[in-house]
Amino acid sequence: MGNNNSSNTKKKPSKTSKPKHDTSNISLLSPNGRISRISNELLKRKFSQIESYSLRASFDNLSTINERGIAHISKGAFIGYLGFPDDIGAGPLIYRSFTYLANYPSVGHTNALLTYDGLIKAVAVYCNLTEDIINEDRVKLLFDSFSISDNDIHNEQKDPSISSESSISQIPQLVTPEDTEFLKAIGFYETDHSKISKVRKQDMVKILTGLIWLMSSEMSSINASSEELKQNLKKIISPKFINQIHEDAVHVVEHMVRYDNSTNIKSDQVITWLTFSNFIERNAPNIFRGFLPFIYGQFLIGLTLSQQRSDTLFQGPKVQYWPKLDLHSDILNQMNMGLLSWMLPESVIKRRYWNCLYSSSKHGFSMNRFHRNVFKYPGPTLMLIHADIDISSQRRKSVSSISSGAGKNEVMATSKNKKHVNTLLLGAYVADPWKSTSNPKTCFGSEECALFEVLPVFEKFPATKFNSNYVYYNPSFGIGFGGIATSSITSNVITTSERNSFSLQVDNTLQFGRYRNDAAHHEVKPTYRLSATRQYFDIPFEVIEIEVFGLGGDLAKEKQEKEWEWEEAEAAKRSGFKRSGNKEEDKEILKLAGIIDEDSRKEIQIWES
Template sequence: MGQTQSYEAKPPSKEEITAHLAEKFARKCFEPLELYSFKDNFKSLADTEQNVRYLKEDTIARFLELPDILAVSPVLFHMLAYIGAFPFLRDAPVILGFEQMIMVVVIMTERYNKVLTKGASSRRKLLFKSLAVYDRKLSEIETQQRNTTPSQPFTGTHAPGFAVDEAGDDLEDDTADDDDDELVLAALDSLDINDAFKKGDSHAATTHGAMIPVDNFRKLIMLLLLVSPLDAQENISSYAERVAGSELEDLRATAENVLSAFVDVEKSPGITYAQFDRILPSNLPFLFKGFNPLFEHFLFSKNLDLSKRKDGVSKTKTVSPAIPRPPLLQDKGRILNLSVLSQLSFFISGNDLFRRLRLLYSGSKAGYSMGGFESKVFNWRAPTILLVSGTRLSDPPSRDRSEEAFHDTLPPKRFPNGSPPDRDRLIFGALVRQPWRYTHKECFGGEDTILFQLAPTHDVFPASTLNRDYVALLKAPAANPGINFGCPHPKASQSSRHGSLRNLGPVSLVIDSSFEFGVFTHDYSSRGGAFATSTSRKYDFQERFEIDDIEVWGCGGDEEARIQRERWQWEAREAEARRKVNLGTGDIAADRALLEMAGLIGANRSGGSMA
């Protein structure tokens, strides 16, 4: 009949889809020179076995210059072998061939956003799955702890640990598993893959029953602290001093503080997806930013010589001496070190921190007083970061008179401490983006103010929109002078009554005017404060501490420093001019005219006797 039998088009194989997606990623996410460099790096690094070119764990560790002492290479390679299987994650782990490494670099540097429209939450789930293990024993231990240990603070006789998942978290976790992996679906949609082919592929590894082992995550956090200030063409080896001696100990201690935001490391075997997904957006939104410049190393080839012409003849070139870069931290502080600086970059943009901070005020240098604070901080017209460190006060308080006087200004302590007794060194802080000033009638600060704790637990309390009691700076004769974050501003009637109790906000930090004592309050059940409650510690706690040191760091460069110097010079000239005003020289008419010009006498003002 002249009719031919029709055949449906054969669906593409997984290998064809992976190659097609890798080609699309490489074309749209890499510049031509970057793609050339990537190919050159892969060619020079790859091993070959049975005509398959691939990268081994030790090769990647050596290329990225991962420090051996961190022992993080197996953890990172586990991640890459999973991410390299994208979009067919159920095939993980995979051999890291050319197409697989394109997937790795595109996802680890967040360049996939140029092709796929899904946001950070999809990448967050992918990173969790790449770190997680599916161990029935670990899951049983976690389930048993969840059923027997409620979320509660530390007390003097029992230390149950930080908040573990509540009942609602499991439901949230299960719901997440019922949804397809959005990043996978977006990748397949970008290739116009038939829906029938997608079925079953996105459920490669669900988050239910999975967890990140605590020890693995600790090692990864140490690496992320190390690489957070890294530039794309800067090597980890340039920070070799940070993984030796006392700086290595600082790195470990800081990693422990960050890890404590997720779990009680002594009791929990791992981190569940519910904890990971809940805590990262609010407490550590930039935790994985250091991966961007680290994996961009694959996009810069040392063999690339831009001095050669097309005919192969090298141009005459002059090598300019390398301009030394300023240090990550220009000044030395007693609280802020390089590890704490990296910790800050997990929730404050590194562009405002690295090579940008100046030590404006240090209690150990300028004296612990409101006057010293004012003279050093008030003229800075850019954001500032206040840090205060201290040691937890004993409960009940000691018989020290100054300590007793401080306790007398506070309401009775209703809440337990927020961390175990053996971790009594506390660090709190605040990011304030408005210039500092005394607050006679109302608080200052905006919705971009951030209150935070760095030790012994990492926690972030962003500004709320419920009220604007963000920052108050009070000096005598106001009642209970000092620096307050999140506390209602004292009313005029309260200011006149000496000895009135401080009005502590639901989430607040108070530093007394002598800079000797402080108190941090977290009234989780109260709500309604100027700062949001913790996403990891869902309970009430209060920390009363003796201040060891207090620092204020200015976020800014040379221009901000110049403006501050000019303001200081102007104030110095004004003070000198006031000292030179000489009244009572005998010329009463001239003196009276001067006082009238100043508005001090005349009209209804008597100004006192001139005789």
């Protein structure tokens, strides 16, 4: 990082000189005429020269001077510059967040102005540029910046069960800080719930809607032509698109509030920090990552255009922060990719490309074709299953007959949106190359593997480390996650889906599957964590589409193709077959010779009751 002093002029500094602060107009820098120590440290240590220049130029373009001579960015100018559609409602919340962070370390929701000094601190927090300078949990800071007080909540009252007589705050002159810590330890001190950080549910929906919209917008602009940008812009600002995102955000927040174990705060109105942190720790560790590329692009890479522009996201230089798919996907649209980015390891989100290795609609519902397209890939993969819950089928047990109805109701009633009622979007993150086995109790994978459900409930199932039954692949059985294919650890016979222990499985036709959460179902301890909010479910489903994506980077797909070409060449040598050089012709001849057989498959009926 270089010296990051910035200039008041909008002219780009020459390559031989560094921009300097214009001390003749120093009153524009902050209310008291100077940049605070924290902001100065951030500029020097965390911002490059061009980033500092861009930030200052953006402030100069947006700022106005009030009657006291203080330069600041008004709420209207800030919201207009961000460019969120009004229907989303995220702009005012982000402005409120910026003014909160601008006051650091004296944070609070006051009527403070967004000065240049405050803008430096807020942008640094949003762009994760605060290490060793602002020693706070970044996610906690962002959550607090969106929070509200009890006085802001309509008809919200403090819990009357908390007695004011037992509050230490009533007798501060008699209690030292050391005494307070001791009384907390023995349980005497009662927490003041009015001081717990909390965000309105409706505000959280707006924040998540804004994040998904941002990610969708950024993905739409990756390597897009001018004409494609115009079409994408028209789509993402349409009420229909925004409403779809809003519905996805609502179903995430509906599940989030179920992580609230508090009896003192009404979860029907607010989400506390404890609830939020419990939820994101398991399900969405990257939930605020979408702000980083957006705020960075708006303030730190030269987006210094007029505040009146209406198509903010599609102007200025572009930096790719999200992976681009090499082929069109029926499942992994922009919204679902945004949701999954909260769950998946950040290392794979940073990849430039994701390769579609297998698609059942393109390659066919075949274990052999799955094997040919997915195996030998030398990196992590993402398997997605789009399925219908078919409880009326006579071939499979209905959900209501499996239990007293709790499993069905918990799944069906989670979302108020009808499009989610009978649809499942499930998946698995497989951190290791795929392997096949004939042993019904031998699996592959590592503790980095995870299962997840996107619809109708947004939930991730990380590995428990109890055992290594992560992924099972057998052409005569199908694919299973989190269990073994036998009825017990002493058996060596592959059994039906009702009797094995898999949490998620698809049969060898790749057309039917089962999704289960049942701690008492089998003697094998769960490989993946059970649901945090649902005690039990057992759901047979019919597959609509299966897709597998390679997340290993630019060279992984190329390496996979070379591995297959070498193996097919070796097979041809062993058979005495001379290759023609035409890949498709060679494949057809090898199939006729019986050397490779993509179409044959041994199927077992595991869904008959």
